[in-house]
Amino acid sequence: MFDALSDRFEGIFSRLRSRGRLSEADIDEIAREIRRALLEADVNVRVVKDFIARVKARAVDADLSKSLSPAQQVIKIVHEELVQTLGGEAGKITMSSKPPTVVMLAGLQGSGKTTAAAKLARLLKSQGLQPLLVGADLQRPAAVEQLRVLAQRVEVPFYSEASDPVSVALGAIEEAARLGRNVVIVDTAGRLQIDTELMDELRRIEQAVKPQNTLLVVDAMTGQEAVNVAEAFNQTVGLDGVVLTKIDGDARGGAALSVKEVVGKPILFAGTGENVEDFEPFYPDRMASRILGMGDMLTLIEKAEEAFDDEQKAKAERIVLEGEFTLEDFLEQMQQVKKMGSLQSLIGMMPGLPKEVRKAQIDDREIGKIEAIIRSMTLEERRNPTVVNGSRRTRIARGSGTNTSDVNQLLKQFKQVQQMMRGFGGGKKGKKGKRPRLSDLRALQQMEGMPELPSGGPRS
Amino acid sequence: MIAVVIVIVVAVLVLAGVVVAFTRTGIGRGSRSRELPGEAPDLTRPPAVPPPTKTPEAAAREAEEIAQLEEALRREAAAPAAPPEAEAPEAEAPEVVLEKPRLRDRLGRTRSALSGYLREMRGHKVDADTWDELEEALLLADVGVATTQRLLDAVRQRVNGSGPDNVVEELRAEVVAVLDGDSDRSFHLTPGEPNVWMFVGVNGVGKTTTIGKLAAQETAQGHRVLLAAADTFRAAAAEQLALWAERTGGEIVRGQEGADPGSVVFDAMSAAASRGADLVLVDTAGRLHTKVNLMEELKKLRRIVDRTEGALKEVLLVIDASTGQNGLVQAREFADAVDVTGIVLTKLDGTAKGGIVLAIQHELGLPVKAVGVGEGVGDLVAFDPVEFADALFND
Numbered sequence: 018m019f020d021a022l023s024d025r026f027e028g029i030f031s032r033l034r035s036r037g038r039l040s041e042a043d044i045d046e047i048a049r050e051i052r053r054a055l056l057e058a059d060v061n062v063r064v065v066k067d068f069i070a071r072v073k074a075r076a077v078d079a080d081l082s083k084s085l086s087p088a089q090q091v092i093k094i095v096h097e098e099l100v101q102t103l104g105g106e107a108g109k110i111t112m113s114s115k116p117p118t119v120v121m122l123a124g125l126q127g128s129g130k131t132t133a134a135a136k137l138a139r140l141l142k143s144q145g146l147q148p149l150l151v152g153a154d155l156q157r158p159a160a161v162e163q164l165r166v167l168a169q170r171v172e173v174p175f176y177s178e179a180s181d182p183v184s185v186a187l188g189a190i191e192e193a194a195r196l197g198r199n200v201v202i203v204d205t206a207g208r209l210q211i212d213t214e215l216m217d218e219l220r221r222i223e224q225a226v227k228p229q230n231t232l233l234v235v236d237a238m239t240g241q242e243a244v245n246v247a248e249a250f251n252q253t254v255g256l257d258g259v260v261l262t263k264i265d266g267d268a269r270g271g272a273a274l275s276v277k278e279v280v281g282k283p284i285l286f287a288g289t290g291e292n293v294e295d296f297e298p299f300y301p302d303r304m305a306s307r308i309l310g311m312g313d314m315l316t317l318i319e320k321a322e323e324a325f326d327d328e329q330k331a332k333a334e335r336i337v338l339e340g341e342f343t344l345e346d347f348l349e350q351m352q353q354v355k356k357m358g359s360l361q362s363l364i365g366m367m368p369g370l371p372k373e374v375r376k377a378q379i380d381d382r383e384i385g386k387i388e389a390i391i392r393s394m395t396l397e398e399r400r401n402p403t404v405v406n407g408s409r410r411t412r413i414a415r416g417s418g419t420n421t422s423d424v425n426q427l428l429k430q431f432k433q434v435q436q437m438m439r440g441f442g443g444g445k446k447g448k449k450g451k452r453p454r455l456s457d458l459r460a461l462q463q464m465e466g467m468p469e470l471p472s473g474g475p476r477s
Numbered sequence: 478m479i480a481v482v483i484v485i486v487v488a489v490l491v492l493a494g495v496v497v498a499f500t501r502t503g504i505g506r507g508s509r510s511r512e513l514p515g516e517a518p519d520l521t522r523p524p525a526v527p528p529p530t531k532t533p534e535a536a537a538r539e540a541e542e543i544a545q546l547e548e549a550l551r552r553e554a555a556a557p558a559a560p561p562e563a564e565a566p567e568a569e570a571p572e573v574v575l576e577k578p579r580l581r582d583r584l585g586r587t588r589s590a591l592s593g594y595l596r597e598m599r600g601h602k603v604d605a606d607t608w609d610e611l612e613e614a615l616l617l618a619d620v621g622v623a624t625t626q627r628l629l630d631a632v633r634q635r636v637n638g639s640g641p642d643n644v645v646e647e648l649r650a651e652v653v654a655v656l657d658g659d660s661d662r663s664f665h666l667t668p669g670e671p672n673v674w675m676f677v678g679v680n681g682v683g684k685t686t687t688i689g690k691l692a693a694q695e696t697a698q699g700h701r702v703l704l705a706a707a708d709t710f711r712a713a714a715a716e717q718l719a720l721w722a723e724r725t726g727g728e729i730v731r732g733q734e735g736a737d738p739g740s741v742v743f744d745a746m747s748a749a750a751s752r753g754a755d756l757v758l759v760d761t762a763g764r765l766h767t768k769v770n771l772m773e774e775l776k777k778l779r780r781i782v783d784r785t786e787g788a789l790k791e792v793l794l795v796i797d798a799s800t801g802q803n804g805l806v807q808a809r810e811f812a813d814a815v816d817v818t819g820i821v822l823t824k825l826d827g828t829a830k831g832g833i834v835l836a837i838q839h840e841l842g843l844p845v846k847a848v849g850v851g852e853g854v855g856d857l858v859a860f861d862p863v864e865f866a867d868a869l870f871n872d
Contacts, residue, residue, distance in 0.1 A: 053622055056616055056622050057621070057622055057802055058802075059619075059801030059802055059803070061617075062613050062616045062617050125799065125824070125827075126681070126683070126824060126852075127680070127681030127682055127683060127797060127824075128681060129680070129681055156852070157717070157852075158689075158716070158717045158720035158721065159713040159714075159716035159717035159719075159720055160713075160717075162712075162713035162716045162717075163711070163712045163713035163714075163716075163717075164712075165713075166712035166713055166734070167712050170712070209824070209826065209827040209828075210827070210828075211827055211828055236681065236797075236799075238679065238797075238800050238801060238803045238804075238807075239799050239800065239801060240619035240799060240800055240801025240802065240804075240829070240832075240833065241616065241617045241618070241619050241801065241829075242619070242798075242799040242827070242828065242829040243799075245828050246799075263679070263680060263681075263765065265765060265767070265768075266679065266765040266766070266767050266803065267765075267766075267767050267803065267806060268801065268802075268803035268806075269802075269803070271801070272801065291680075291710070350487075358767065358768075358769045359769055362767055362769070434487050437487075438487075
């Protein structure tokens, strides 16, 4: 969907190679491309400006002309700068010397405060703390009920009362003392930062209970508005940190950068799914890769971890190490891959794939077609496709409802894959197989119809 | 195409191999199934419960609302040419019946990103800075890089040397042109037959609230509205909808939390048929468009509604105005899955501009059909391209 930054850089740097050094104009052009990438990722326009200025300064200092791969060098600088900007101590709340520690969650409507409150309670509980969940969102119908149910689910006591949010928060502190809970997590109503009445109410809650942790909850899909929201909440209640929610989608999450720049306090946690356990410390490096559209290998690996059971993983390992790969294995692989999501979404997460692959509109039914062809083969044919002759081809095509040219194409390309897989393994017995590397994926370019792979982002 | 599929499958295979070879420590976490922890899937789901028995207060409130409704109907009947006829094609434009706030009035609070620039631009020559400033303003409104460039290129060609005022006029006109395109912005409803509007979208965009507002509007227009609480996933989502049903005097069909949303939709369809409801509003659980199984579930819900031929009149994608460029991806994915008929743009009462709807309309042809401008029952207004553009450009 998004052109990786590296593709665009390729053009700029291929000219560089013929000239030998970066001109002012080159650097400007690179800066423009970085700007575009960041804007497409929803980083705020003004934040982008400052960021680019910093990157530019670093890029000029770095001696790119001597670098073997200036494109990757520049991306590395951008990536590092992003990680640095996004970084900070994540995964921890500030504990009060005098219990209870108070955490207050604030943000726009629908940013995920209630869910985040329950997830945070669960996390803190697992760390040995005794949280109390407090429903102070008396605005949205059934919001209190929602938190009550979630509190039950994470087995944490719950407190609310039908009065006003300030009284609820104050009552909760007393309740925590009574129950001996050492962390109070206050869920507040969603509010627009320009709603002076509700912002004033938030300030009153804050003044009443003096939270050590006033956290802004921000949806990862937020656009340019993130800056205004962060500024206003920070001014009103003085934020101590940020929770970034819904990062399990495919938004590139530039809002994280915008908010971090404005608030200057760390992004502490990230909401990574719909279940109460889907909550983890924020990882700046993952977010940096994502903002740059460099794929999300870690998410992909997680998905693979889920889709493959231990036996299948062991088998995958054997195939890769030994390089023996049959159509039978391929058929089995496809079942796992299907579990991981649509091909299109997988492509989005994979760095370094050819542009043509990334841009292709892929129909998942295509898998069904390939499956049908393989299923129409005998076991012998699947294990040793070379036995497939003309009459077998016709039979397979008829059996799978395809035509012989489809069958031919599959066989031909599968043969290339087999060769490639042998290349991975080294295939020698006794000698420990060479450990496969992700960059070996480049071997895929040897496949027919595959263009040369562009150089991907920095590989860790 | 086969080559592409093979590449991906093999790439994933290699990946899996690499994962095992390198990270035996296991980066992955447990499964992310949507089941509640520790609970077996409930195969013997109790049937969707009938509308809750009314408390005395609720009954009193309802009586009051019925009185209001009757009053509204009397007014309507008194108006000439208003009686609803069986062959009346579509619901008439809502603003005719309800005295609703207009988009323009509600956007009064919205601070225009452009206004500052425009004031500065007055009396100056159109130069490179002018274009940069316009670009920045559009980007700040979440219009997106590609759409912004297209808009500005179009304007650049047309103005060619005229003054700044004219540049802004042309840009405004261009925005309206992108949004207009003879779009059908009405909510379709045919009296005398079952009508279903389905609401879909990612988490937290305001689906339930939008349904509550629409239920009120449609009830006030004399339709018998039934709410289907097919969001059985989010804790207390059904309670939230039930409170709206109570407020608006509509009926609700709901299942237990964790119940199969398909059965709720099914029950709602039968309940609508037996009780003679004109309009079923289906609330679905928020879901990220990247979750294949949840998108499949959504398709299934649609198929259940489609069993009643012709009943499904609208599939409305709800988008939060503060959404950035991911909004376009959302629209594309939901449209692919369930054939979205239009967009409801929510939370436009803040400073967010919702500029992503320009890209959605341009690339997918999906029109905005309504705009949410607050949490109150009346805070849903008709979309108007000119007013929307004005909100972007007025100073």
